[in-house]
Amino acid sequence: MNQQELSKRLATVGEFVPNGARLADIGSDHAYLPVALVLAKKIDFSIAGEVVIGPFTSAVKQVKKNNLSQNITVRLASGLDAIEQDDDITAITIAGMGGTLIRDILAQGQSKNKLSGKERLILQPNVGEKTLRSWLMAESYEIIAERILEENQKIYEIIVAEKSPNTMTYTNEQLMFGPFLSKEKNPTFKKKWQRELNQRNHVLQQLSLAETVPSGKIEQLETERKLIEEMLA
Known part of the structure; x- marks a missing residue:
């Protein structure tokens, strides 16, 4: 197992x-990620947090197979509950989930003082990127x-953020x-975004055929369509 x-x-x-x-x-x-990074000598300490027993067991096996038990601690825990104060974490990766779930993990972790504010957040949401960016802005994280x-x-989109002493303001x-x-x-x-535009056009077309039309939904889709068209222009 290596980074390649x-x-x-x-x-x-x-x-x-x-x-x-x-x-x-x-x-x-x-x-896979912590094992690859330790083998590449990029890092020498990692917590691997997993909430589901199957992947947790797989992670333990992967760490042992590569003789990295001294470097990587695998913990069965929900979200940032995997982090302990003595870990002195400086980077957090959360990849392969929805943006809303990543936001909730960060928010819950923050409420339990699991975030010190000195960590770099490296986030890879599968969907819901806007929701995640909105939370980062509200919590004074700068997207770097x-x-x-x-x-x-x-x-896939990857968003990298660090806590800022300033109030962050991003446009819609x-x-x-x-x-x-x-x-x-x-x-x-x-x-x-061409795919996203096509999808919105398709939904708007379907809604135009509906007997009862949810006006709020149409308004939202029209606004988004206009934004996407302007971005692609």
């Missing part, structure tokens, strides 16, 4: 983990980097499209 064997998605998440970070990988699955990539016909467009991604507008970004 990671999926493109996880390898990209790993790129944003600082050298020498003390990592908490939440929802670690098979602990973003990446969009395609793997196996799926498009930045929350929806990403402050960095909307500037870069690379081909993958355009492909994603």
Whole structure:
């Protein structure tokens, strides 16, 4: 197991983990990411948190197989409950979940004082990116980097954030499209939002045929369609 064997998605998440970070990988699955990062000598300490017993057992096996029990501690816990104060965590990765779930994990962890504010957050939501960015803004996290990539016909966004002493303000467009991604507008970004535009057009067409039309829903979709068209123009 090495960094080259990671999926493109996880390898990209790993790129944003600082050298020498003390990592908490939440929802670690098979602990592929911490194992790869330790073997690559990028980090030498990680917590692998997993809430489901099957993946937890797989993670324990993966760590033992690579003789990394001194470097990686696997914990069966919900969300940031996997983190203990003595871990002195400086980076948190949460990948492969919905943005709403990632937001809830962070919010619950914050309410239990599991976030010190010195951690870099490296987040890869499968959907619901705007929801996640809105929470980061409300909690004074600055988005310092973003990446969009395609793997196996799926498009993923990675959001990297750090706590800021300042109040963060992002526009509705930045929350929806990403402050960095909307500037870069690379081909993958355009492909994603063309898909999103097509989907909204399809839903609007279906709603136009409905006997009772939810006006609020149509208004929201029309607004989003206009924003996407402007972004792609």
